[in-house]
Amino acid sequence: MRKQLAGSGRLTELALILSREEGNTPTHWSTYLRDMLDEVETPSLDLLTRIDALLARPVATPAKEEHPGLF
Numbered sequence: 001m002r003k004q005l006a007g008s009g010r011l012t013e014l015a016l017i018l019s020r021e022e023g024n025t026p027t028h029w030s031t032y033l034r035d036m037l038d039e040v041e042t043p044s045l046d047l048l049t050r051i052d053a054l055l056a057r058p059v060a061t062p063a064k065e066e067h068p069g070l071f
Contacts, residue, residue, distance in 0.1 A: 010055075017054055022047075 015029035022029075033051075035041040043051070 014051065014054055018051075022050075 011030060011033055012026070015026040015033060018024075018029040019026045032041060036043055
């Protein structure tokens with residue numbers, strides 16, 4: 001999981017999703033996720049499964065233009 005959260009903004013994105021779906025603030029989830037990575041906190045199996053499912057989703061990329069630019 002550490003490698004999956006190493007990408008720019010992935011931990012913050014995950015914290016935002018969890019705050020919307022599970023409650024609490026994004027700051028709470030960011031701290032909790034960092035504590036999990038540092039093995040200070042041990043998540044429940046349900047939460048760990050949920051986090052794995054969220055991380056398995058592809059990273060959203062900006063849509064490509066329909067018309068290519070002229071060069």
